[in-house]
Amino acid sequence: MNKLEEIGKLNKFKIKKSSKILKKHKIDPAFLFLLAGFAGLIMFYIWPFFVSMGYAFMDKTVNGSFVGLRNFIELFHNKPYLLGLKNTLIFIGISVPLGMFLSLMVAMLINRIKKYKELFVLVFLIPLVIPSGSMVFFWKALFMNQGYVNSILNTVGLKGINWLETSASLYVIAVIFIWKNLGYNMVLFMAGLHNIPKENYEAATVDGANEVKTFFYITLPGLVSMIVLVAIMSIVNSFKVFKEIYLITGKYPHESIYMLQHFMNNMFYSLNYQKLTTATSIMVLIITLLVQFLFWFERRHGE
Template sequence: MEATERKTMDERNTSMAKKRERMNRNWFFFFISPWLIGFLCLTAGPMIFSFFMSFTNWDLMTQMKFIGIQNYVNLFKDPIFLTSMKNTFLYAAISVPLNLLLSLGMAYLLSFHLKGMRFFRTLYYLPAIVPAVASTILFTNILATNGLLNKALSFIGIQGPSWLLNKNIVLLSFVFLAVWGVGATMVLLLSSINSIDDAMYESATLDGATRMQMFVHITLPQISPVIFFNLITGIIGSLQTFTQVYLMTKGGPDNASQMIVPYLYTNAFSYYRMGYASAMAWVLFFVILILSVIVLKSSSAWVFYEQEVK
């Protein structure tokens, strides 16, 4: 009799547990449903459709025509696309390492507890919160032929070049603009440096380590996950540069500053070559994916986490 009651009680408890688990699961799907619907409708759906479009010839007006991989073949025969690829990679190869080095140096210097450091931290971070459009317009005026930079150079007897009209140096204008926003990366690195335990530095000082040795063997390994994060986001962001090119030069002069995303935009919304633009977008997607995987795979050799022993 007692065994029967215990069995009945266990079955009731099991039934209630399953009911509670089912209710929790239903509530879980209910609360994530807005994000799930938004992701399917605004991200996954358009991505799938754009992948299908990349195999078609479509101008939004006429009927969509399937042409296989012809758009991808035409891409690598398009001299403007190849030029935009070269410009984009060159810009990324210069701006990303330079941004990381400057932000790392600034973060290290600003990590010292000296009088007035809060003011300088705020000062260096302020450009990072300026909207991209506003900072681009500002630099367009600074780098104009009769702009502020050339006027300043004229005071010391130097005739400044036409920064935005000289195809040999126009990419440097975008590098200057990238450096202008170095404060965002600097703040992340500064926060990471300040989170390092002072006991590590004290032990190294007692062992006779120099400041450079402490920086190389303590600071860099401790903040390497943040450097890794900024490297990945920097690569992705630089390869997707659009606003600066569109507002400052529109790809000129003679496509010397043309990059992939502005050229994609021009094909999609000026020439209405939606299939061709979609193919371009997927090529860029796979380029970013491959570079991200390479950096991710290499991270095991230089990124250190506290719970790991290497």
């Protein structure tokens, strides 16, 4: 027997021994693969987050003293932070429900199409693959003071608006957010519509229910879980809109689109980690409360 055969037999023995250990202790091999990813999640995300959370209760980053809730109290007396918090909540309140409604309507319309359905789905998914930086010039050319939108308004006899330097900038960013996330939410809603049994619609038709009643009594109840998922994804993505705002308006946007991320970005550049981590903690708390409310809604109204 040569050395290569000995190595092969030794490897087979090790594999059999490992399999016996896994069977003996009833360890699913998939668990070992998930363990590596979970370890990376703890090491690079969860652990640094909790370490940075400690700065929210300290007066200094290095050799600091515990100050309790003083940083939180001072933060709620900070005008830029309160402005960012207010604008962020207003933006979520406008863009998330409107984006979900439009996504659902588009999903229902495409779901009725028999020909070229894949083509329409592809068209709405295009914004997902276009980098934000590539679209900056397009949005600027569209909404700048001498842009295409104002040219159209002037053509029909209306006065143009300085879209990016007035309170109208909030609606511009809402349009960009909806445009970018419409396709993704639409696909999720289409999956939810596909899971609703067709027998329910057939029974409603036999009973004489019109489209409005069918929508409220069959479609919406059947989409509760998907609505909650889309709402959570939309809320999380709404906190990422800072990238588009920064690329389009620069470091000093109009006060109506000064978001929490602007405040945290400024605190990072000024090395004020106490305010940065305090603001981050409150943002995480807000997202957690919103997500818990959505889960409660799903448990109460889901099937």
